[in-house]
Structure formats: C-alpha cells, structure tokens
Amino acid sequence: MSAFDYRRFKESRPEGARLLFIAHRKEILEQSQSCFRQVLKDPNFGELAVAGKRPAQMDHVFMSIQTCNSLALWDHMARDYYDMIIVDEFHHSAAQSYQKLLNYFQPQILLGLTATPERMDGKDILHWFDDHIAAEIRLPAAIERRLLCPFHYFGVSDTVDLTHVKWTNGHYDIGALTNLYVMESHTANKRAQAILDAVDRYTADWQGIHGVGFCVSQAHAHFMADYFNQQGIPALALDAQSSDEERQGASQKLASGALTFIFVVDLFNEGVDIPCINTILFLRPTNSMTVFLQQLGRGAPSGPGEGLSHRTGLCGPGQQKI
Template sequence: MWSGLAFHFDLKTYYYQQEILDKLKAEREVHHSFKNLVVAATGTGKTVIAAFDYRDFCRANPNRTNKLLFVAHRKELLSQSLSCFRGILKDLNFGAMMVGGLNPDSFDHLFVSIQSFNSKDLTEVTSPDFYDYIVIDEFHLAAAPSYQELLEYYKPKVLLGLTATPERADGQSIYTYFQGRVAAEIRLWEAIERKLLSPFHYFGVTDNVDLSQVHWVAGNYDERELENLYVFEKAIAERRVGYIISALERYCLDPAEIIGIGFCLSKKHAEFMAQVFNKAGIPLVAESEIVVRDSVKRCLVTKEITFAFVVDIYNEGIDIPEVNTVLFLRPTESLTVFLQQLGRGLRLCEGKEALTGLDFVGQAHQRYSFEGRFKALLSRSRKTIEQEIKTGFANVPRGCSIQLEKQAQDYILENIRDAVNTKRNLISKLYDLIEVKHELKVREFFEGYHVTPQDVYSKKVTVVGLAS
C-alpha cells in the first residue's frame, strides 16, 4: 500500500517534447534509423526528452535489463541527468555515476564523464553490444578525439545524441554519425516564438579595448594577453568597467530589479570586476567554486547581490530562472558557449518580461567572427547578416530586439568585410547560404559573402567540395 507514495503523480512531457519523442519514434519505425540526433535550444529539456525516450524503450523491451550508458563531460551535468532519469523512471535506486573518484558497483545503467570513460578503460570490461541504449549529451563535443573510441567500439540498439548547437567551431561535422540526418530540432528562435523561452533584448555596446592586435592561438584569442588588458593594465581595465556600469545605467530600466550574471575571462578577471563594482556601490560577488554556487544562487534570487561574476560554471546545465541580465565581458569564438551563456537568462520566470543582454564589442582580430551569434539569434532569413545589420534586424523572434551602438556596428561590419576566409569560415558561410536559399548558388556565394574564387581554390577545394 506504500509503494505509490514516493511517486504519487506522473511526470509528463510538454507538448513540444512529445513532438520530438514522436519524431524519434518515426525515425526508428518508418526510416529504420536508430542513430538519432536531437537539436534543441538550451532550456527546452533535452535530458527530459532522453529520459522519456529511454522509458519508452524499456516499455517496448519488457523484462530486460535494457543497459544504459549516459555520457557527459561534467559531473554537475551527470548528477542532474541521473536525478532526472530516476524521477521519470520512478526508481530512486536507478543508475550510478562514474566520475571524479566515484566507482559504481555495476555498469548496467552508468552515467559517466568522458574523462572517466577513457581513464577507466571501460571498453576493456564491457563488450561492444553490452549497452542497449547510449545517450551522449552535448554531442557537438563528440567529434573530438576523446569520444572516438566510445563511438567506434559500441554497437547499441539506440544511439541518441543531444545538442543545442550542432555547428562546431572547427568546421567538423557531427552529422556523419547520424547518416546526415537530424531526427528532430527546435532552435532558439523557434523556442522563443513558441513562448518556451523568454524574449531577449540584445545590445551590442561599444568596447574601449582594441583586440585587433591580440595574438590568435589555436582558434582563439591569447587568454594571457586578454587578461592583461582586462585586469592588469589598470588604466584601460578600470576605464572599461566604467563604460560597463554606464551601459547598465543606459539599458537596464530599473537597477534595483537586476538579477545578473557577468561572464568573465578568468577567475582574476571575475575578482577584478567584483572589486570595481563593489567600489561603485553595486553589491555582488565573484565566484567560480562549486561549493559556493548554491549560496550565490540564493543571494541573487533574494537580491542580496545584484551580479555574480563567473568564469564558466553557469555555462551549462545550471538554472537560475530569475536571471534577467547577462553581461558578455569577454569575446568567445564558440557559438555553443555564447548560446549557453545567453541561455542562463532565457528561462521563463514569473515577473520576468525579457532578458537584457549586453555584449561589449571592440575592434576584433581578423580571424574572429561575429556572424555566428547573429545567425543563431535570428529567425530563418533570406538575408545575409550584413544585410540584416544594415536593415535593423527585421527577422528577430517576436518580442525580441537587437540594437547595436554606432561604433559597435561599424566594428562588426568591418569585421565581416575583412574576416580571413579560412576553410572553417568558408564552410560556415556556405552552409548559411544553403540554409537560406535551399540550394547551392555559387555566384551568390561569391557576391553575397565577401568570398573570392581565390579564397576557395587556394585551399585546393571547390565550392561543391566544401558543401559535400
């Protein structure tokens, strides 16, 4: 008589999650495709979808162990995911984690970090068909070498990949693992228009720091040089913080209502931002340690502090729905990281009308690209990003806005025109053209995307070859 008390109600999917589950079912039953990629915006519940899909798999295969492997790259994500599966499966004893020194008694239903998977040599103690159902979270990471043994060794009945951003910064495609197909997707703009996420007001604010001469290392700015400009060059750094506070006063209607997160380059940068803000009378903290995360969340929600300056712990999987202001205080070349940071403020919350995002835009290195973030923020458009900027971003999702200060807009347009057309950038531009026009138009590619034939053919490829 007591068995039903622990779970006295059924967890149910939202309608859009059920749509994705139905599409997964169709992929398997109609197309006989059991390697499935789900692309869903941050905040739409990818893990919930995976848990319900696994539950349905178990119901279709009763009286079996239905061995599960769930792979992610952070302990916090694994812990949240395990709790989610336990709730949906109504089994508080389901599964175990292998991460950070935790060693399970059984591998049957395992939630493992990719680091532990490789260091523990899991393939040495499990056969290729040991797991029936494998989930890989943040699948955009799976093109990295650390995931290849896992993907090549195991032969599960179902492979489910989850990501919000399938486009990788290095141009590698993850679609090859799924026969070039996306089983189901709901992108950021669609999630906002369907009122699943909060609208946003994005402001491109002119930055006083010139990054055009900062060295470019392995696809990113040299972080030591950035830190020097943002922290140790006191005159430049303190003037920059002054401009940031001024921008908050311009664009945030009621400072007393701000519940904000500022994304910083490093722990020293976060501490510096906190010190200068505190001197200006704005209560906040800088933190990057897991042990204080819950207390910071409480202080933000109760408005004991206005901002938390962080490095990366709020990028993924950590929810504070009350956040209504996000500051992008460092450049990020990764679209995935940008959207994860933006997503920290897109959760729906009673009383929150919209998210305010302030992105500080200075002169950029030629290899840095602004285009990706604007593509992700806009609804499907037949215009290039340059055209969207010049026409005032007519294709933002309903209820949203993008505004660029004059000098910031000039920096971005200059960057688009002068960007170095690396092979990665060419592939990104080409995919954008095909998505917009639904076909490959070589002449339009050259004329509309600041690409010359020499840019392509010097790389010993053709336009058609880039698209394949």
C-alpha cells in the same frame, strides 16, 4: 526530451533497458539524473560515476567522459551491454576522449544532444547518426513556441582598442586581453565603469537583477567582481578552481538576491540551468557562434511562465561579437 525518449524505449522492452548517460561536467550529470528520476517517477533511478564516485551497479549510470576513460569500460564490457547511450553536449564528441566510447559500444539507440551542432573547426559530428538529425529546433522557433524565454539584446560600444592585440587560431590572445582589462588600471577601470553604467541604463531595477558576466580570464572575473563590490553591487567571481560548495552557494545567493552578479570564466557556459538568471553580460570577445549561443542560453531558461521579461545585456566593442 531524452528522459521521455528513454522512458518510452524502456516501456517497450519487457527486459528493461540499460542506460549510459555521458557528459563532461558533474553539474550536467546531477541535473540530468534528477530530470530522469522525475520523468520515470523513480527517486532511486541511476547512479553517478563522476569525481571519484563509483556506481554499485552499472545498469543505469550517469558518467563523466573522464571517468569513462579512466575505467576503460570497453576492456571489460560487451559491445551491446548498454541498450541506450545518451551523450550530452555532443559537439564535444569530435575530441579524442570520446572516440573509444563511440567506436566500441553498439547500443540499440545512440542519442546525441547539443544546442550547437556546428563546430568552428568544421569537424563532422553527424556521421555517428548517418547524417540524420532526429529532432531539431533553433533559438527563434523555440522562443516563438514559448519553450524558451524571449530576451532584449543590447550592443554597447566599447572604446578599448583591440587592433594591436595578437590574434592566433581565431582567438585573441588571453594574456593580452587580461592585460588590457585588468592590469592597465586606467583602461580597465574605464571599461568596468562603462559596463556598470550600461547595466544601469538598460535595466529597470538593480534589486531585480540576477546576473552572470562571462569574462576573459580568472583575473578578469575577479577584477570585475571586485569593481562591482566597490561600487556597492554585491558580486562574486567563480572559476575552475572554485569548489562545488562555492559554486552551489553562489547559485543560491544569486537566487536569493544576496548576490547581484556572478562573474565567471569557462563556467556556466553549457548544460547548467540556473533559472533565476535574467541578465547576462558578454565581456569577452569571441567569434564562436557555439560559445555565444551557449552563454546566451544561460539567460533563456525553458518554460513560458516566470522569466518572460528576462533580458540579456551585451557589453563590448561596437561590431565585434562579445
């Protein structure tokens, strides 16, 4: 949507339009650059500024917020240098790292994109747009209009007792959860087997699964991958320490069927599209609607064609949102 919006804006200006596209992950920037190049029919449009890469020209840049702060653009650019600034995953804009960028630059158009505008901490992000949402479509309407794939959602009871797990600032203690789900072998193995049984019960064919499991911690992700491999289900764990090559390779193996599941923590939550994913396991307790919708979105790729039978599996304690 932002690529088409930019194209229309650019075509209305004989002098063209300088663009700054901001996101917080390299994968989002790469996919966005590719999308803009397709829409503009220009295979050379835009340059990346992320993970040490520096653009030769600054007129059309896809830049990480980390690089933006490192370069301190506000120290050597005019406030109106960019005609259009697009900030993806705009719900992050309440963070301190975005404030200098947003307070300094004065583009003709500031466009914020997010699937989850409501923040759990109640911080307001709409004031940047005079409390006006230019376009909005929610999950049920998007599915009804065949912009996203419909899904089957299963809630599976979990017998692991979390009543004694420490609750701080709206979250379970990660260390305590990891202890239950990994270190206490009897409990951990019983839960992992219950998850595997649920997948077997609610899916028609293991050969057709291209799945992602969202885990509590790195240790939990690796434990789940090891358990599934031991049961003959090809699986791999990815985390923040995994290299770009490992992530790309894992995605390709998932698409080809060489892997059935990838277990992740704090990866693939937002902004990254892997069209082959058709099964999701929510294996971490959360009371955050933002996290829940972001993870659900990994199994609802856009487009009405292939994928209408995509399904989402849920494993977790009875009434908890997992």
